[in-house]
Amino acid sequence: MKGRPEGLPAEVEARPALLEIEGLTQFFDNLRAVHNFDLTLRQGELIGLIGPNGAGKTTVFNLITGVYQPSEGSIRFRGMELLGIPSHEIIQLGIARTFQNIRLFSKLTVLDNVRIAYHPHAGYTLFDGIVRNKAYREQEDYLTERAQEFLAIFGLEQRQNDIAGSLPYGLQRRLEIARALATDPELLILDEPAAGMNPQEIDALMELIRFIRQQFNLTILLVEHRMRLVMNICEWITVMDFGEVIARGVPAAVRDNPLVVEAYLGRQTAFLK
Amino acid sequence: MKNIKKSTLTFFGAMLAIYIIVQLLLSLGVLNNFWRGIIFWGAAISIVALGLNLIYGFNGQFSLGQYGFYALGAYAAADVTWRWLNEDPSGIVVGFLGSAVVLGLYALVAVFLRRFYNVRVTTRFLAYLLTTVLGYGIAVIGLRPLLEPLLLTVLNALPPAVTQQIVFFLALVSGAAIAGIASFLFGIPVLSLGSDYFGIATLGFTIIVKVLLDNTDTILPFPEMKGARGMVGIPQWTTWTWVFLCFLLVVVVMRNLLHSSTGRAILSVREDERAAELVGIDVTQAKLLPFVVGSVFAGLAGGIRAHDLAFLHPQSFNFIQSFNPLIIVVFGGLGSMTGTMITGFLWILLLEGALRLFLPQGFETWRFVVYPLVLLIMMLLRPEGLFGQYEFPYLKRPLAKLRTRSASPQPGEAAASEEVAP
Ligand SMILES: Nc1ncnc2c1ncn2[C@@H]1O[C@H](COP(=O)(O)OP(=O)(O)OP(=O)(O)O)[C@@H](O)[C@H]1O
Numbered sequence: 001m002k003g004r005p006e007g008l009p010a011e012v013e014a015r016p017a018l019l020e021i022e023g024l025t026q027f028f029d030n031l032r033a034v035h036n037f038d039l040t041l042r043q044g045e046l047i048g049l050i051g052p053n054g055a056g057k058t059t060v061f062n063l064i065t066g067v068y069q070p071s072e073g074s075i076r077f078r079g080m081e082l083l084g085i086p087s088h089e090i091i092q093l094g095i096a097r098t099f100q101n102i103r104l105f106s107k108l109t110v111l112d113n114v115r116i117a118y119h120p121h122a123g124y125t126l127f128d129g130i131v132r133n134k135a136y137r138e139q140e141d142y143l144t145e146r147a148q149e150f151l152a153i154f155g156l157e158q159r160q161n162d163i164a165g166s167l168p169y170g171l172q173r174r175l176e177i178a179r180a181l182a183t184d185p186e187l188l189i190l191d192e193p194a195a196g197m198n199p200q201e202i203d204a205l206m207e208l209i210r211f212i213r214q215q216f217n218l219t220i221l222l223v224e225h226r227m228r229l230v231m232n233i234c235e236w237i238t239v240m241d242f243g244e245v246i247a248r249g250v251p252a253a254v255r256d257n258p259l260v261v262e263a264y265l266g267r268q269t270a271f272l273k
Numbered sequence: 274m275k276n277i278k279k280s281t282l283t284f285f286g287a288m289l290a291i292y293i294i295v296q297l298l299l300s301l302g303v304l305n306n307f308w309r310g311i312i313f314w315g316a317a318i319s320i321v322a323l324g325l326n327l328i329y330g331f332n333g334q335f336s337l338g339q340y341g342f343y344a345l346g347a348y349a350a351a352d353v354t355w356r357w358l359n360e361d362p363s364g365i366v367v368g369f370l371g372s373a374v375v376l377g378l379y380a381l382v383a384v385f386l387r388r389f390y391n392v393r394v395t396t397r398f399l400a401y402l403l404t405t406v407l408g409y410g411i412a413v414i415g416l417r418p419l420l421e422p423l424l425l426t427v428l429n430a431l432p433p434a435v436t437q438q439i440v441f442f443l444a445l446v447s448g449a450a451i452a453g454i455a456s457f458l459f460g461i462p463v464l465s466l467g468s469d470y471f472g473i474a475t476l477g478f479t480i481i482v483k484v485l486l487d488n489t490d491t492i493l494p495f496p497e498m499k500g501a502r503g504m505v506g507i508p509q510w511t512t513w514t515w516v517f518l519c520f521l522l523v524v525v526v527m528r529n530l531l532h533s534s535t536g537r538a539i540l541s542v543r544e545d546e547r548a549a550e551l552v553g554i555d556v557t558q559a560k561l562l563p564f565v566v567g568s569v570f571a572g573l574a575g576g577i578r579a580h581d582l583a584f585l586h587p588q589s590f591n592f593i594q595s596f597n598p599l600i601i602v603v604f605g606g607l608g609s610m611t612g613t614m615i616t617g618f619l620w621i622l623l624l625e626g627a628l629r630l631f632l633p634q635g636f637e638t639w640r641f642v643v644y645p646l647v648l649l650i651m652m653l654l655r656p657e658g659l660f661g662q663y664e665f666p667y668l669k670r671p672l673a674k675l676r677t678r679s680a681s682p683q684p685g686e687a688a689a690s691e692e693v694a695p
C-alpha cells in the first residue's frame with residue numbers, strides 16, 4: 001500500500017482510507033518544497049508527520065487544505081478528488097486544521113471565534129438575521145449554547161467573552177483547536193500544536209488530543225517537533241526531509257532509523273529530547 | 274416579543290425624541306433652510322459613511338468607491354422623479370421594476386451556478402453581466418409599453434400628495450437598487466483580486482462615474498441630466514421624515530446584519546482572511562455582501578440628497594469628494610457605528626455650516642490641503658477614532674451570558690486554567 005508503513009495491524013489496514021495523497025509535488029519558483037509525497041490515512045488513525053525545519057510539512061498541509069494548488073499529484077478525501085476545490089469548501093467537506101503560528105480572530109471574543117466556524121451551517125438566512133425573526137433567535141441561541149458546550153470541553157468556558165488575542169498562549173492554542181473542531185471535521189490536521197508549550201502543557205495537550213479523538217471520532221494528522229508528544233501519541237510516523245519521505249514506521253522504529261537521526265542531527269535540530 | 278431590552282428602548286426613545294424635536298424646530302422656523310440643508314446633508318453623508326464603515330471598518334476592504342455609488346443613486350433617483358414630473362413613468366418601470374427583474378434573475382443564476390463548484394470569476398461575472406443586460410432589456414422593451422399607461426392611470430387616480438410619496442419612495446428604492454446592482458457587478462471581479470488592487474479599482478470606479486456623469490447627454494442617452502452643466506428640475510421632495518426614516522433603517526439594518534452570523538463572517542475576514550477561509554467561510558461572498566450593502570446605503574443617501582438639493586452636478590462627486598466618507602470613518606473610528614453616525618453630522622456641521630459662516634471666503638480651496646493633513650494626524654495620534662471603543666449600548670456587540678449549568682469537568686481543564694507564559 002502506498003503511503004503507509006509495513007506491518008501495521010491487519011485490523012487497522014482493513015479500515016477504509018480517509019485521505020489518500022499520491023505523488024504530490026509542489027514547486028515554489030525553483031524550490032521543490034514537496035516531491036512525490038505519498039500518504040494514506042485510514043479512518044480513526046492518529047499519525048505524525050515530522051522532519052527538520054523547511055522539510056515541507058506545512059506545505060503538505062497547505063496543499064491538503066487548498067491554500068496552494070499542487071504542481072503535480074492528487075489528494076483524495078473519502079475518495080473525492082480535492083484538487084481545484086476552494087479552501088472553504090474543503091473545510092466544509094470535513095477537514096479542519098490549525099496553524100503553525102496561531103491565527104485566531106484576535107480582536108473578537110473567544111465565543112465568536114468558535115461561532116464563526118458554525119457560519120456555513122448557521123441555520124438561518126441573512127434576511128432572518130436582519131429582521132430578527134424567530135428563526136434567527138432560536139438558531140442563534142442554539143449556536144451560542146453549542147459553542148459554550150464546546151468551550152467547556154476546552155476549559156475556556158469562563159473566558160467566552162474575553163478577547164481572543166488577550167488569552168495566554170496555551171489557551172490560544174486550545175482555542176484554535178476548538179475553533180477547528182467547531183467546523184465538525186472528520187479529519188483534523190494540527191500544525192505544531194505543542195509549539196511554545198512547557199512539558200506540563202504538552203501533557204495536558206496530549207490528554208486533550210486523545211479525548212477529542214474519542215469524543216468526535218476523529219482521524220488526526222499532526223506535524224510536531226516535540227518528540228515527547230509525537231512518540232507518545234502517534235500510531236505511526238512519516239518523516240520528511242527536503243520535501244521527500246525518508247522514513248515511515250511506528251515511533252520506536254523511526255527513532256532508531258539512521259536516516260532520520262542524520263537528517264535531524266545534520267541540521268542540529270533538537271530531536272531526541 | 275415580551276422582553277425588549279433596555280438598550281433598545283433607550284435607543285429608539287432617543288431617536289424618536291430627536292425626530293420630534295427637529296420636526297418642531299423646522300415647523301416653527303427656528304431652523305431655517307440653511308440649517309435644514311445642513312442636517313439633511315449630515316444624515317446623507319452619515320449614511321454613506323456607515324456604508325463605508327461596513328466595507329472598510331468591519332470587513333477590512335479599503336474602498337474609495339462610495340461616492341461613485343452615492344452619485345449613481347442620486348442621478349438614478351433624480352431621473353425617476355424628473356421623468357415622472359414630465360408625464361413619463363419610464364423611470365419607475367426601468368429603475369424600479371427593471372431592477373426587480375434583474376434581482377429575480379440573479380437569484381436564478383445564483384441557484385444555477387451553485388450546481389458547479391469553482392466557477393471561474395470571469396464566467397461568473399459574464400453570467401451576471403448578461404443577466405443584468407437581459408433584465409433591464411426586458412424592462413425597456415417588454416415592460417414599458419405594457420405597464421406605462423397602466424402606471425399613469427393608477428398613479429394619477431390617487432390624490433397628488435399620495436402619488437408624490439409613492440413616486441419618491443420608488444425613486445429612492447430605484448437609486449439604492451441600481452447602486453447595489455452596479456456594486457455587485459463591479460465587486461465580483463474586483464474583490465477576487467485581493468485587497469491591494471481593490472482600493473485602486475474603487476477609486477477608478479468613482480472617476481469613471483464622474484466622467485460618465487459629465488457626458489450623460491452625449492455618450493449616455495440621458496439628455497435631461499445635462500452632462501457637465503448639471504441636472505436641474507429635480508423636485509425637492511426630501512422631508513425630515515424621509516431623512517429620519519432612511520437613517521434609522523440603515524442603522525438598524527447594519528446593526529442587525531453585524532450581529533448575525535453573517536456579521537461574524539464579515540468580521541472574521543477583516544481579522545484574518547486566510548484563517549476565515551480555513552474555518553469554512555466563503556471569503557469572496559463575505560466581502561461581496563458588505564460591499565453591496567454599503568453601496569446600497571450610498572445609493573439611498575444619494576436619492577435623499579438629490580431631492581433635497583434639487584440640483585445635481587458631477588463636480589460634487591469628483592474623486593476628491595470621495596475622501597469625505599473616508600475621513601468621517603477614520604475620525605469616527607473604524608468599526609464604530611456610533612462614531613460614524615456622530616462624525617458624519619459633525620463633519621457637515623463644521624465644514625459646511627460653521628466654517629462657511631464664520632471663515633472668510635475662499636477657505637474651501639484650502640480644504641484639500643487640510644484634509645490629508647488632518648487624516649494623517651488622526652491616523653497617527655488616535656487610530657481608534659475620536660470616540661474610541663464607545664458604542665451606543667444598542668449597537669454594541671451583545672455578550673452572551675455565562676452558562677449557569679456547570680458542565681462536568683473535562684480532561685485537561687485543570688492544566689488549562691493554569692496560565693503559563695509561553
Ligand atoms: N509560499 C511560499 N513561497 C515560497 N517558498 C515557500 C512558501 N512556503 C514555503 N516555502 C518554502 O518551502 C520549504 C518548505 O517549507 P515548509 O513551511 O513546508 O516547511 P516545514 O517543514 O513546515 O518547516 P518548519 O518545521 O520550519 O515549519 C521551505 O524552504 C520554505 O521556505
Ligand SMILES: [Mg+2]
Nearest residue numbers: 057058059100
Ligand atoms: Mg511548518
